Amino acid sequence: QLQLRESGPGLVKPSQTLSLTCTVSGGSISSSSYYWAWIRQSPGKGLQWIGNVYYSGSAYYNPSLKSRVTISVDASKNQFSLKLSSVTAADTAVYYCARPLDFYNSSGYYYYWGQGTRVTVSS
Amino acid sequence: QSALTQPPSASGSPGQSVTISCTGTSSDVGGSNYVSWYQQHPGKAPKLMIYEVGKRPSGVLDRFSGSKSGNTASLTVSGLQAEDEADYYCSSYADTNNWVFGGGTKLTVL
Numbered sequence: 001q002l003q004l005r006e007s008g009p010g011l012v013k014p015s016q017t018l019s020l021t022c023t024v025s026g027g028s029i030s031s032s033s034y035y036w037a038w039i040r041q042s043p044g045k046g047l048q049w050i051g052n053v054y055y056s057g058s059a060y061y062n063p064s065l066k067s068r069v070t071i072s073v074d075a076s077k078n079q080f081s082l083k084l085s086s087v088t089a090a091d092t093a094v095y096y097c098a099r100p101l102d103f104y105n106s107s108g109y110y111y112y113w114g115q116g117t118r119v120t121v122s123s
Numbered sequence: 124q125s126a127l128t129q130p131p132s133a134s135g136s137p138g139q140s141v142t143i144s145c146t147g148t149s150s151d152v153g154g155s156n157y158v159s160w161y162q163q164h165p166g167k168a169p170k171l172m173i174y175e176v177g178k179r180p181s182g183v184l185d186r187f188s189g190s191k192s193g194n195t196a197s198l199t200v201s202g203l204q205a206e207d208e209a210d211y212y213c214s215s216y217a218d219t220n221n222w223v224f225g226g227g228t229k230l231t232v233l
Binding site: 035045046047048049052060062063096101104106107108109110111113114115116 | 126157159161168169170171174175180212214216219220221222223224225226227
């Protein structure tokens with residue numbers, strides 16, 4: 001069974017860069033042609049798609065975050081990562097990594113999710 | 124782009140049916156059949172309930188159904204049960220590999 005697990009600092013200072021990693025187990029990032037995604041949820045608010053990355057490294061981003069976001073993949077570690085620069089309090093959220101439903105490789109039908117990691121932006 | 128528009132709340136009694144709407148534009152909901160719905164219980168990750176407008180992943184009960192008309196998608200929960208009380212989010216393809224979510228609807232089982 002595919003499992004995803006987010007990791008990274010729970011507290012980031014304003015103007016700094018938020019860095020998170022998603023570790024995949026039960027399957028290989030490089031042997032399956034899926035777009036792996038990051039999604040966040042601000043406190044008491046809805047979900048926001050941040051972007052996704054293909055195992056080759058090709059990435060797509062939410063236009064509203066594009067100037068600050070980089071999503072990359074490290075196939076050797078079976079991980080993919082999120083970097084969000086110049087963070088403010090508005091970036092405080094639970095961050096999830098996710099993978100689409102089987103056979104819907106490039107879709108936004110996210111069937112597999114990590115448990116989420118809470119990141120607070122505060123000095 | 125703006126999130127898809129959902130009512131903030133919906134409710135129904137056990138056994139009843141409730142429908143949650145999700146309104147977008149011709150650039151997202153109205154422009155494709157790539158609409159999905161998620162259920163989220165407090166403190167948990169979202170769970171995919173409906174994809175491609177009206178299809179259910181394996182294991183999702185047929186009490187959950189989806190449809191679309193024009194720029195509005197809908198999720199219907201039939202035979203409401205206590206465990207259906209949760210937040211529900213719609214999602215749609217927006218443009219080149221870009222996905223947008225609705226603001227969420229809190230479903231209360233009375």
